[in-house]
Amino acid sequence: MAGSSDDSATTPTPESVAASLKAIRNQIDAVDRQLVELMNQRASLATQIGKCKNDGNSEIFHPNREAEVFQNVLSHNPGPLDEVTVRAIFREVISGCRALQRMPRVAFLGPEHSYSHIATLTRFGETVEFVEVGSISAVFEEVLKKRVDYGVVPLENSTDGRIVDSLDMFVRIPQIKICDEIRMRIHHNLLANCEQSEIRRIYSKPQALSQCRNWLSKNVPNASLHEVTSTTAAARLVQSEPYTAAVASRQAGVKYGIQILCANIEDSSNNETRFAVIGSHHARRTGRDKTALMFTTPHNPGALADVLMVFKQNAVNITWIESFPSRETKGEYIFFVDFEGHLDDEKVAHTVREVGTHCQRIFVLGSFPLARVED
Structure with missing residues (x-):
């Protein structure tokens, strides 16, 4: 009949879709096997570098070389993966290869899931022995006494300014060097397991409350603000206290099973903290x-x-x-x-x-x- 068409010839059947998916997944599996082989080949080469150094005390973190690696891989990235994704993947590849030479110990101002911890993960990846300490001065002491290889301390925040405790420790222990910096955009989140209108108390560290003060006064005007030692400590309190909220990181919310009611509540969209990686040497x-x-x-x-x-x-x-x-x-x-x-x-x-x-x-x-x- 004129104008008729055979839809069955163009419409995929469940069987043909399943066959196509299986073929694509088989290709993905083959690529994954190649990736594992190439990553282990890279790891073997990294191990050879460690043997060439032939010194258990050699520096294992080289910011200058790692910067070259990122520049090289990003210059050869045709997409569709974006720069952030490629960086995240290679951060962990570098972290794992670095640890084959020697597992680095890195001190940070705790607790876990604090912004200092997130900055440390951002720079060193997951394959690191993390050493959580309770003060900025303790980070310096751990590095000075060689109980850790490196430390991560905050230097300045774009909203609150300099971190005097860190600057003062450089005066007290001048032999400690800055070997790298981390610039991290700080995103605060309102975490709670109740409705926003039910929140009576909000916990966080003083700096986080200060950086979100206008948003909090406008959106939760009836809640009282309470200072605690860290954003992570605030999240822990919300676990056990009803009708409370925390200003904390997304990671803290995931860790403690607390809903993110509102994300990115910082008053300034350019809220950035700069951290220093400290050690016994400076970078090349x-x-x-x-x-x-x-x-x-x-x-x-x-x-x-x-x-x-x-x-x-x-x-x-x-x-x-x-x-x-x-x-x-x-x-x-x-x-x-x-x-x-x-x-x-x-x-x-x-x-x-x-x-x-x-x-x-x-x-x-x-x-x-x-x-x-x-x-």
């Missing part, structure tokens, strides 16, 4: 690096201006400068400066030497690769 040059130092100046008019003029005259760009009072000397202020370049760059080395001639004290904290923001 990558070509896209930063250097950090601390110094004190004489109590003379224009003393700080003299130091800053050195950076200007040498065309070295300062990316961060902070001052805070010394806990050792009354009336003395310590300046913390980040600037572009690496200590192995002659221009940077010359600048640091010249800066030193204008300072009473100077602490070179190290050079490290410029970090991207992790979301």
Whole structure:
């Protein structure tokens, strides 16, 4: 009949769909076997690198080399996987291969699922021996006494500013170096196992409450705010107390079985915390690096201006400068400066030497690769 068509010839049957799925899944299985073979081949090569070092005390974390690896794989990524996904996959591949040489121990400000813990996972991956400690000073002490290889401490937050406890510890233990940085966008979430209108109390650490204060006052105006030691501690309280909520990470909500009522409740969409990876060495040059130092100046008019003029005259760009009072000397202020370049760059080395001639004290904290923001 004119205009008729045989739909059975074009409409897939259940049997043909099942056959197509099976064929595709067989191809996926074959690719997976190739992936496992290639990953183990990579792991064997990483083990050979460890044998070439032939020293159980050699550094096993090389931010400069890992930056090169990420740059290489991303430059050869045609898609459809996006950059974030490829980075996440290779982060764990690198983590596993690194551990074959020697399992690194990394200290962080706990508890588990705190933002410091998440930052540590973001940088080192899962194949690490994590050492949870209760204070920033304890992270430094663990590194100093070589009970861990590295530590992760917060340096600054885009909303709340500098983390003085971390900066002060660099003064107290100047032999500890910054070997890498982690820039992480901080997303706070309202966690509760009741309706939003039923919330009477909200728990979190002071910084998290401060960073969400406007949102909380507008959306849960009848709830009282209560400070606790960490966002994870807040999530634990919600487990046992009815009609309460926590401002915490998504990971804490998953860990303790608490619903995420509202996500990303921070007042600033650019809420970012910068962490330092600390150890006994600084990283090698990558070509896209930063250097950090601390110094004190004489109590003379224009003393700080003299130091800053050195950076200007040498065309070295300062990316961060902070001052805070010394806990050792009354009336003395310590300046913390980040600037572009690496200590192995002659221009940077010359600048640091010249800066030193204008300072009473100077602490070179190290050079490290410029970090991207992790979301």
